[in-house]
Amino acid sequence: MARHGIAESVIRDNGPHYSSEQRPRKKTVQTAKRILYTAKAKNKDPYLSLLEYRNTPVGNLKSPAQLLMSRRLRSILPATAKQLQSQVTCQQTVRERREVCQHRQQAYYNRSARPLPHLPVGAPIRFWQEDGSWKPAMVTRPADTDRSYRIKTREGQTCRRNR
Known part of the structure; x- marks a missing residue:
């Protein structure tokens, strides 16, 4: 940020905040x-x-x-x-x-670990917002990777979320 200036928006890779490699540390x-x-x-x-x-x-x-x-x-x-x-x-x-x-x-x-069932297109879901609340949305299509879906919020915003 200091070298290239402040970004208007930041796009994440939809991965975890901390990798599992950091847990032991x-x-x-x-x-x-x-x-x-x-x-x-x-x-x-x-x-x-x-x-x-x-x-x-x-x-x-x-x-x-x-x-x-x-x-x-x-x-x-x-x-x-x-x-x-x-x-x-x-x-x-x-x-x-x-x-x-x-x-x-x-x-x-x-x-005891089992794979989760796939979500059908149009399934109502709730997703976690970074402000600390759950928001309703709907599945629009599966994304490129397993357990990952494209969803559409009530405000019309589309994003990718992992299950």
Whole structure:
């Protein structure tokens, strides 16, 4: 906007506001904020809280510190000298375990996921406006991609919406 000036209208690609690739990053930031907030509320050292988080194993994988540095980090929790020694982790093994977890999650999700029935032309629908309200409209035709339709509002405006 600053380089090319202010646009009169902006046309979206009708995709989601945030891609699904950003969800893990946003969740990580949310977790870090919660750790820092809790440490501040309890008058604890936030760095120790983050250290313990990094030292905590995730699921059936190793902790982030073990994946990054191949060893556990020394913290206020007691640990033997053997536990603090380096243990090289095969990245292929970590990748395979992560893929197994992802396939298991996918199988659980797909157990109940079903495709939506197609909407006929002329079907009355409601669509979400960016002002936070639902507006009535009618399906005029299917769009180019699956689950996407061209709709016409009561004001006569036509737009594309995903189901």
